[in-house]
Amino acid sequence: MDLKYTPEEERFRNEVREWLQANLPAERPEVSESENMDEWMAFLRNWQRKLSDAGWAGIAWPKEYGGRGAGVNEQLIFTEEMARAKAPNLMNVSIGIELVGPALMHHGAEAQRRRYLPKILSAEEVWCQGFSEPGAGSDLASLQTRAVIDGDRFIVTGQKVWTSWAEYSDHCILLVRTDASAPRHKGISCLLVDMRSPGITVRPTRQITGETEFSEVFFDGVAVPRENLVGEINGGWGVAMTVLMHERGTSAIGYQIRLRSELDELMELAKRIEKNGRPASADPLIQQKLAQSFIEVEILKYNIYRSATQIARNGSPGPESSIIKLFWSEMDRRQKEVAMELMGLRSQLVRGSKGAVDHGRWQRAFLWSRAGTIYAGSSEIQRNIIAERVLGLPRG
Amino acid sequence: MIGFSLSSEQVSLKKLAHEFAEREIAPVASEYDRTAEFPWPIFNLAHDLGLVNLSVPEEFGGPGVSVLDECIINEELSWGCAGIAGALGMNSVAALPLMIAGTEEQKRKYLNRLTIDREVASYAVTEPGAGSDVASIKTTARRVGNDYILNGTKNFISNGSYATYFVVFAMVEKEKQHDGISAFIVERESEGVSVGRKEDKMGQRASDCAQIIFEDVRVPKQNRLGSEGSAFRIAMKVFDRSRPVVATTAVGVARRAMEHAIDYARQRKTFGRELGQHQAIGFKLADMAMQVTAARWMSWHAAWLTDNGQRNTREAACAKAFAADACMQITCEAVQIFGGYGYMKDYPVEKLVRDAKGIQIYEGTSEIQRLIIARDLLTSP
Numbered sequence: 001m002d003l004k005y006t007p008e009e010e011r012f013r014n015e016v017r018e019w020l021q022a023n024l025p026a027e028r029p030e031v032s033e034s035e036n037m038d039e040w041m042a043f044l045r046n047w048q049r050k051l052s053d054a055g056w057a058g059i060a061w062p063k064e065y066g067g068r069g070a071g072v073n074e075q076l077i078f079t080e081e082m083a084r085a086k087a088p089n090l091m092n093v094s095i096g097i098e099l100v101g102p103a104l105m106h107h108g109a110e111a112q113r114r115r116y117l118p119k120i121l122s123a124e125e126v127w128c129q130g131f132s133e134p135g136a137g138s139d140l141a142s143l144q145t146r147a148v149i150d151g152d153r154f155i156v157t158g159q160k161v162w163t164s165w166a167e168y169s170d171h172c173i174l175l176v177r178t179d180a181s182a183p184r185h186k187g188i189s190c191l192l193v194d195m196r197s198p199g200i201t202v203r204p205t206r207q208i209t210g211e212t213e214f215s216e217v218f219f220d221g222v223a224v225p226r227e228n229l230v231g232e233i234n235g236g237w238g239v240a241m242t243v244l245m246h247e248r249g250t251s252a253i254g255y256q257i258r259l260r261s262e263l264d265e266l267m268e269l270a271k272r273i274e275k276n277g278r279p280a281s282a283d284p285l286i287q288q289k290l291a292q293s294f295i296e297v298e299i300l301k302y303n304i305y306r307s308a309t310q311i312a313r314n315g316s317p318g319p320e321s322s323i324i325k326l327f328w329s330e331m332d333r334r335q336k337e338v339a340m341e342l343m344g345l346r347s348q349l350v351r352g353s354k355g356a357v358d359h360g361r362w363q364r365a366f367l368w369s370r371a372g373t374i375y376a377g378s379s380e381i382q383r384n385i386i387a388e389r390v391l392g393l394p395r396g
Numbered sequence: 397m398i399g400f401s402l403s404s405e406q407v408s409l410k411k412l413a414h415e416f417a418e419r420e421i422a423p424v425a426s427e428y429d430r431t432a433e434f435p436w437p438i439f440n441l442a443h444d445l446g447l448v449n450l451s452v453p454e455e456f457g458g459p460g461v462s463v464l465d466e467c468i469i470n471e472e473l474s475w476g477c478a479g480i481a482g483a484l485g486m487n488s489v490a491a492l493p494l495m496i497a498g499t500e501e502q503k504r505k506y507l508n509r510l511t512i513d514r515e516v517a518s519y520a521v522t523e524p525g526a527g528s529d530v531a532s533i534k535t536t537a538r539r540v541g542n543d544y545i546l547n548g549t550k551n552f553i554s555n556g557s558y559a560t561y562f563v564v565f566a567m568v569e570k571e572k573q574h575d576g577i578s579a580f581i582v583e584r585e586s587e588g589v590s591v592g593r594k595e596d597k598m599g600q601r602a603s604d605c606a607q608i609i610f611e612d613v614r615v616p617k618q619n620r621l622g623s624e625g626s627a628f629r630i631a632m633k634v635f636d637r638s639r640p641v642v643a644t645t646a647v648g649v650a651r652r653a654m655e656h657a658i659d660y661a662r663q664r665k666t667f668g669r670e671l672g673q674h675q676a677i678g679f680k681l682a683d684m685a686m687q688v689t690a691a692r693w694m695s696w697h698a699a700w701l702t703d704n705g706q707r708n709t710r711e712a713a714c715a716k717a718f719a720a721d722a723c724m725q726i727t728c729e730a731v732q733i734f735g736g737y738g739y740m741k742d743y744p745v746e747k748l749v750r751d752a753k754g755i756q757i758y759e760g761t762s763e764i765q766r767l768i769i770a771r772d773l774l775t776s777p
Contacts, residue, residue: 132736135665137666137735137736138666138735139666139667142666142667161736162736205740205741205742206740206741206742207739207740207741207746208731208739208740208741208746208749208750210741214736214740274525276529276532277529277532285763333728340753341761341763344757344761345522345551345552345757345758347598347753347757348552348595348597348598348599348605348753348754348757349595349596349597349598350596350597350598351596352596353595353596353597354592354593354595355524355551355595355607356596363598363753366753367598367749367750370728370731370732370738370739370746370749371739373732374731374732374735374736374738374739375736378732378735379732380674380676380677380732383676384676396675
């Protein structure tokens with residue numbers, strides 16, 4: 001075991017750091033994702049184009065698809081440096097780069113890779129993920145959106161929910177049922193769907209934070225060319241598993257770094273907030289909780305390193321990625337509960353209220369943290385996976 | 397002797413409150429959550445039924461119910477909506493200092509305004525720099541002849557935008573710390589009283605919450621409650637009475653979340669069976685039932701003690717902290733059971749999470765309750 005970076009990797013880190021120093025956008029719009037999405041999207045698109053032109057988007061992707069052809073460690077270093085520089089994240093990174101990319105590289109046809117992958121990196125095309133349905137969330141295999149073959153195309157009918165970024169997406173990686181008589185997992189296919197196709201309706205839904213990041217997407221007789229099938233017909237479950245393993249595993253690099261920098265900010269907040277006549281940072285209970293959060297950030301970091309090693313060796317994070325998903329989402333909840341406790345009564349004030357601490361960002365984050373234990377497989381599902389596929393226990 | 401049954405009057409009170417919550421509160425709860433308006437129509441209806449000013453004795457026109465009765469009623473109203481229940485319940489808290497320390501004349505004048513004139517009053521203790529730590533309040537009252545001059549700012553004052561008078565805590569002699577604080581009845585109309593912007597809150601949004609500013613406000617001596625320097629002791633007595641009731645706000649919200657979770661666990665099917673048939677989900681429901689039941693009995697016991705003239709400081713703190721923490725946990729687990737739907741405003745449980753968080757904070761945070769419990773454990777014989 002060696003947890004040090006190699007000299008080459010350290011050189012890579014310096015290169016990233018220097019480039020970021022020279023190229024970081026001087027100004028960014030004073031908006032969060034929820035308030036002025038169009039302006040924010042345009043800003044992110046420009047930023048990502050800059051990154052992509054310099055070869056920083058898709059660090060671990062092969063060169064022929066616009067990537068850098070480097071390894072997972074370089075990806076890790078790059079993400080760390082982006083966070084250190086407080087650089088805006090890549091647009092749609094969690095779906096396009098981290099999910100659709102690996103899915104097409106593992107299962108897609110060469111023509112599909114060449115058509116779609118470079119435009120993900122250059123931010124010319126944004127993706128959404130059409131997996132969950134009203135009746136199929138944690139039990140994804142019970143999905144019912146249908147696709148029927150009609151000559152050289154599929155006709156898709158059904159409904160998806162909790163689709164992030166659907167309003168702003170150009171394409172959707174969609175799971176559909178293509179054989180209703182087969183066992184549940186064996187009748188599913190994966191399609192790449194143009195979100196501007198006739199018959200698609202997107203309806204945003206309002207969530208606990210008051211925002212509308214998630215949407216319902218309705219498909220009413222939507223025609224999808226046959227060449228947009230990923231992998232084999234009725235082979236969609238394998239594609240879905242690749243996507244989910246990546247969603248649960250590698251994409252946590254970003255979460256770990258976010259949780260770490262939020263911990264730093266919480267410590268700053270604890271110094272600013274007064275509790276019983278002294279800074280909250282001097283309160284022994286608060287100290288205990290901040291220390292605990294630091295321990296958890298470190299645990300998460302080493303688990304991600306382990307997962308990165310696994311990917312470097314086998315090309316896939318494996319079912320152990322469920323440990324990471326479970327751990328970051330639950331520690332996120334604990335950390336944000338500490339933030340609420342720190343603020344006391346002021347934790348009740350939302351953005352727009354005069355007395356709201358840090359413009360209400362912490363209680364937004366507190367409410368947001370309730371979503372992490374549900375999406376990409378709820379905590380209960382992750383524990384099932386760990387029990388059955390990591391520990392080898394029989395199906396419950 | 398121990399008895400676990402409610403009297404027939406209590407059974408009918410519970411029924412009355414539940415039917416009111418079901419018919420008048422629950423259907424409009426999400427609308428008030430959205431608009432954050434004061435629920436005047438419900439307030440007036442509740443008045444007609446005797447569900448407001450619960451602590452005020454009959455001789456001053458109130459229902460004069462026991463603390464235990466108030467717990468029973470408040471659980472049902474909070475089951476309907478904690479924000480609306482808060483708006484209805486605040487008068488009962490504001491009236492407590494008057495009942496504890498008021499003269500006959502003060503009680504007659506100010507309690508009658510709540511019961512006969514249907515006005516709203518607020519209990520104004522909390523400040524920007526003094527929440528759980530009452531002794532660090534900065535609002536001052538300076539003696540000038542037969543009057544006091546008040547200066548300072550109060551924060552998070554429930555029903556503050558609508559109150560016609562406030563019970564205000566102010567420091568008269570700073571060097572005496574706890575024993576330097578006095579309580580005053582201050583008219584909203586007095587010169588120098590202004591109400592700041594209404595706060596935009598995360599939860600319990602139908603319950604108004606405002607900042608009240610006092611600038612050189614002249615308060616006549618006859619509006620002081622009790623003797624000078626007695627306010628801290630008044631506050632402690634208010635807490636003994638109010639904490640068991642606040643604990644039942646948590647019980648009501650938690651019970652509502654549990655009921656929704658049970659319904660959903662029976663409707664929704666995953667992996668070929670009802671959600672509740674998965675042990676991981678069924679056990680969550682079982683935990684909810686244990687906690688709701690335990691929280692209710694703890695609240696009732698703390699209420700019963702004070703109704704019977706016994707000290708309940710430890711029990712009230714235990715009930716308040718346990719119920720509030722359980723409520724937070726139960727509402728979060730309800731969202732978890734609903735999955736993605738739980739996170740959405742179209743479904744009822746996300747509101748309950750937002751409503752729950754405040755209960756862990758106001759009326760003494762969960763941490764303060766533990767401090768009180770620990771101190772009591774370590775100093776009691």
